[in-house]
Each structure stands twice: as structure tokens, then as C-alpha cells.
Amino acid sequence: MPDRDPRRGDGDDFDWLYGPGDDATRVVGGPSSQPYGGPPYGPPHQQPHPGQPQQRPSDLPPMQFPDERRPAATPRRSGGGGGAGRRWLRPRRIIPLLLVAWLIFLIAVPVWAWGKIEKVDATPGGERPADQPGTTYLLVGSDSREGLTKAQRKKLATGNAEGRRTDTIMMMHVGGGPTTLVSIPRDSIVPIPGHGRTKINAAYAYGGPKLLVETLEQSTGVRIDDYVEIGFGGFVNMVDAVGGVEICPKQGIKDKDAGLKLKKGCQEVDGAQALGYARSRHSYATQDLQRVQSQREVLGAIAGAVKSPSTFLNPFRYAGVVTAATDSLRIGDNVGPISLGRFAWSLSAAMGGSGHNCTVPIADASVRWDKKRALTLFGYIKAGETDKITKAVCTKDGLPAR
Structure with a gap:
């Protein structure tokens, strides 16, 4: 059996891993409870004090992952840079306007005459x-x-x-x-x-x-x-x-x-x-x-x-x-x-x-x-x-x- 790490104290050196009592030999959690590859409850300095109830994985708050959705497009400002203020210049808008103006002209000239x-x-x-x-x-x-x-x-x-x-x-x-x-x-x-x-x-x-x-x-x-x-x-x-x-x-x-x-x-x-x-x-x-x-x-x-x-x-x-x-x-x-x-x-x-x-x-x-x-x-x-x-x-x- 390998020697103990002299940097650890005597007693329940592995309580932070296995927990006390009858469940000492039961492995808590599994691969699914260790998303980051570390202990299921965090490092030793973050463990609860002996005698305090310990949180199980099911008691932990849901994990937050970065939002992978693309951010909404920022509305263009009116004015320069080809923004909304110039949309009326697009061909699909100009052509109907020209046709309407031409029709009015064709009617207006005979009416005037x-x-x-x-x-x-x-x-x-x-x-x-x-x-x-x-x-x-x-x-x-x-x-x-x-x-x-x-x-x-x-x-x-x-x-x-x-x-x-x-x-x-x-x-x-x-x-x-x-x-x-x-x-x-x-x-x-x-x-x-x-x-x-x-x-x-x-x-x-x-x-x-x-x-x-x-x-x-x-x-x-x-x-x-x-x-x-x-x-x-x-x-x-x-x-x-x-x-x-x-x-x-x-x-x-x-x-x-x-x-x-x-x-x-x-x-x-x-x-x-x-x-x-x-x-x-x-x-x-x-x-x-x-x-x-x-x-x-x-x-x-x-x-x-x-x-x-x-x-x-x-x-x-x-x-x-x-x-x-x-x-x-x-x-x-x-x-x-x-x-x-x-x-x-x-x-x-x-x-x-x-x-x-x-x-x-x-x-x-x-x-x-x-x-x-x-x-x-x-x-x-x-x-x-x-x-x-x-x-x-x-x-x-x-x-x-x-």
C-alpha cells in the first residue's frame, strides 16, 4: 500500500472524496457529474464543514453555457452610409414611381389640351x-x-x-x-x-x-x-x-x-x-x-x-x-x-x-x-x-x- 502523502493530516484524509459514514465506500457521482474533470463537489477548500449537509449533484443549480445564438442585427441609422433614409433610391422602388409619373403625364397632357x-x-x-x-x-x-x-x-x-x-x-x-x-x-x-x-x-x-x-x-x-x-x-x-x-x-x-x-x-x-x-x-x-x-x-x-x-x-x-x-x-x-x-x-x-x-x-x-x-x-x-x-x-x- 502506498505511503500517505505527508502533507495531508491524519484521520479522514479522504472524507472530502468519499464522504463519512456508511456511504464511505460508495462513489458519488460519475462521469456525468464531473463536467469539468474535477471532484464532484469542488476542491477541498470549498467543501462543507463536517456535520453540515452536503449538496448532491441534483441539488446544484443548472449550469450556464455561453449563448451560441447570433446577436440581433443592429438597426442601421438613417442618413449617410446607405441606411434606411436611402431605401427609396433602390431600383425596385424607383421603377414603379417612374411608371406612375409617366402615366400621370400621359393623362395630364390631353386633359390640359x-x-x-x-x-x-x-x-x-x-x-x-x-x-x-x-x-x-x-x-x-x-x-x-x-x-x-x-x-x-x-x-x-x-x-x-x-x-x-x-x-x-x-x-x-x-x-x-x-x-x-x-x-x-x-x-x-x-x-x-x-x-x-x-x-x-x-x-x-x-x-x-x-x-x-x-x-x-x-x-x-x-x-x-x-x-x-x-x-x-x-x-x-x-x-x-x-x-x-x-x-x-x-x-x-x-x-x-x-x-x-x-x-x-x-x-x-x-x-x-x-x-x-x-x-x-x-x-x-x-x-x-x-x-x-x-x-x-x-x-x-x-x-x-x-x-x-x-x-x-x-x-x-x-x-x-x-x-x-x-x-x-x-x-x-x-x-x-x-x-x-x-x-x-x-x-x-x-x-x-x-x-x-x-x-x-x-x-x-x-x-x-x-x-x-x-x-x-x-x-x-x-x-x-x-x-x-x-x-x-x-x-x-x-x-x-x-
Whole structure:
């Protein structure tokens, strides 16, 4: 048996390990009670005094271990360093704000411009055709020089005539069938209420929009729902606002009266050239019949350019188009903004191949209407059956299909 450690005293040198009494030979605790590899109750200098109750492992307070959870993130301070104060600059926040601002802009510009449009009473009195399916618009291009300076009149070769006459007369029907655009040559001989038989453009000179609408309703049997008129200045400004349009004359044109000189073939033209092209007739053998076709060509080009995405994505172009369209525009006092927008949208459809565009049926180059064919065409429009219109009654120059 090994010698005792002389540094320990006599007596119960191992009481601190085994405990006194009958349990002296019982090992207290075990590996699980010695988490730190030392005695279960601590070193000798921390043992209870003999006679005092000793604590067992089950009586000890639970052990405290370091908290291994990650500390909560410290909130960023507002202000510098990319904190919360700059979160609104993130792309996912900026893009929706820009889209909302752009939508407001697209709506605000027409609303502002709407108040600048001149309203006129174009509703005739007396007996009129009954309500018909769809909506029929009367589009008038007047030769009004109102708002043009002396220099502009010289540049556009408009002359200095006062008042308004109708260089362009078109009826456009929008309904369940294909959109149908019909040109009425201004030299057409028709009965004008109170003025006998004469050229149709005289109706406007005699009685303004009301008499022109009444004359057309009595001659065609079609009820005119909405009236739209644009002058020389507005026409030119519209073309310039969209950056010019493409026209494709089939022959070279040199017309001093219209201030026009164009080569044959497709080409880009500005507002002044487009106006001259729409007015020119002396360079053609068919004169007025060719002019109405040129007018539809230019209007279709303008409508197509206005509808292009570049118009709505370019704020300067968009504002310029809307402003130009309203500066020289006159509409019936019953025409609302939705109806006017529908008119502009449908005009390009009629010219883009998805609708009909033609000249009122005529018998010969003297612009005498072919009564039978004309009544057939207008009968389809009255009934809202434009899907039944064929080339037999709808041709570009109004003459029978060849």
C-alpha cells in the first residue's frame, strides 16, 4: 500500500472524496457529474464543514453555457452610409414611381389640351335620319388661314382668302364591322337645302358645319354623329410634330398653286410639303379624284406615326403631337374626349388595311355620283353591315372596279 502523502493530516484524509459514514465506500457521482474533470463537489477548500449537509449533484443549480445564438442585427441609422433614409433610391422602388409619373403625364397632357379645343354646334335642326348602329364621324379639312402669319401663308402657298371652305370632306363609320372611310370630292354636285344643286363644299360656305352635316345626311341617308374639323395650320403642325411622314406619289409633281415640287416614288416630307401634296390637283388628269386619294394617304401616314410607340415614349414628341392636334381643331359640342380618341385610333385602322377606304361611287371623272352604287354603299353603313362592302361599291377613286 502506498505511503500517505505527508502533507495531508491524519484521520479522514479522504472524507472530502468519499464522504463519512456508511456511504464511505460508495462513489458519488460519475462521469456525468464531473463536467469539468474535477471532484464532484469542488476542491477541498470549498467543501462543507463536517456535520453540515452536503449538496448532491441534483441539488446544484443548472449550469450556464455561453449563448451560441447570433446577436440581433443592429438597426442601421438613417442618413449617410446607405441606411434606411436611402431605401427609396433602390431600383425596385424607383421603377414603379417612374411608371406612375409617366402615366400621370400621359393623362395630364390631353386633359390640359382638351380645354383648348374649339367647340361648335354642328347638329342640324329639322328631320334627321334615325339613330343607326355604330358611330359615323364627319372629318372636314378646312382651308382656314386663321392663326397663320403672313410669312407662313407665303411659305405654305395658301393665299390670303378669308373665311373657311372645305378642301377635305370624309365620312368614317366605326362599328361592329370593318372601319370604313369614304371621301366626298369637294366638287360633287348635290342638292344643298335652301340653295339648290351645286358643289358640296359650298354648303359649308353658306351655313357652316350645320348645313354641311344636313346636306350629307339628306344625300346619303347616313346619320352623322360626331363632327371633327382641322385647319391648314393644325395639319402642318401635326406632320412636323411626328417628325414628318412618308408619301409615295406615282408621278413627279410640280404644282405652283400648292407650292409643291416632288419627285416620283416614296419619300419623307415635312408639314408644308404634306399639305401641298394633299391640296394639289392640277398635276393630275383626274384632278379632284386623285386629290382625295392623296388626302387619305397623308392622313393615314399621320395616324400611323401618332400611334407608334416612339410617340408615347418621347415626352417632347407626345406633348408636341397633342398640342398640334388641338391648336387648330374644331369639334362638335357633343363630342367627348373618348369619342375623339376613338376617332384618331380608328382612322389609322381604316388606312392600315384592316378596314375600307374609298371614294364615294361616281359615274365618271366629272364627279357625278353613281346613284345606285352610292346608295348601296351608304345602305351598308346605315345598317352597320360594313363587312358586306366589296370593291363593287368601294374603290379608291370611286370609279367602277376595272
